[in-house]
Amino acid sequence: MNKIDLPQGTLDLLVLRVLKGGKMHGWGIVQRLKILSKSALQLQEGTLYPALYRMEAKGWIKPEWASSENNRRAKFYSLTSVGKARLKEERNEWARLSETVAAIMKDA
Numbered sequence: 298m299n300k301i302d303l304p305q306g307t308l309d310l311l312v313l314r315v316l317k318g319g320k321m322h323g324w325g326i327v328q329r330l331k332i333l334s335k336s337a338l339q340l341q342e343g344t345l346y347p348a349l350y351r352m353e354a355k356g357w358i359k360p361e362w363a364s365s366e367n368n369r370r371a372k373f374y375s376l377t378s379v380g381k382a383r384l385k386e387e388r389n390e391w392a393r394l395s396e397t398v399a400a401i402m403k404d405a
Contacts, residue, residue, distance in 0.1 A: 312330075327340050357379055
């Protein structure tokens with residue numbers, strides 16, 4: 298499958314969705330998105346970490362230092378109650394947008 302570029306603002310939605318499943322460190326988030334997208338999404342650290350810092354500043358996620366699977370200290374991120382509410386809003390916005398675009402493109 299070809300690599301795809303995410304539309305602006307979509308990364309936050311995807312990261313929040315992945316974190317709904319539980320705490321993850323940055324590399325784990327990248328790997329989970331790669332798996333779920335069947336390798337179509339291959340994020341770089343330079344893309345993910347600014348998004349994580351932005352979401353942390355907004356109070357959507359919270360970090361916690363812990364040991365990773367290979368006994369290295371890593372920052373694990375989890376959703377806050379504000380982040381859960383934001384995920385719900387983002388999912389609703391995405392559904393409306395995708396339905397609208399699909400309707401417009403139907404006979405294109």
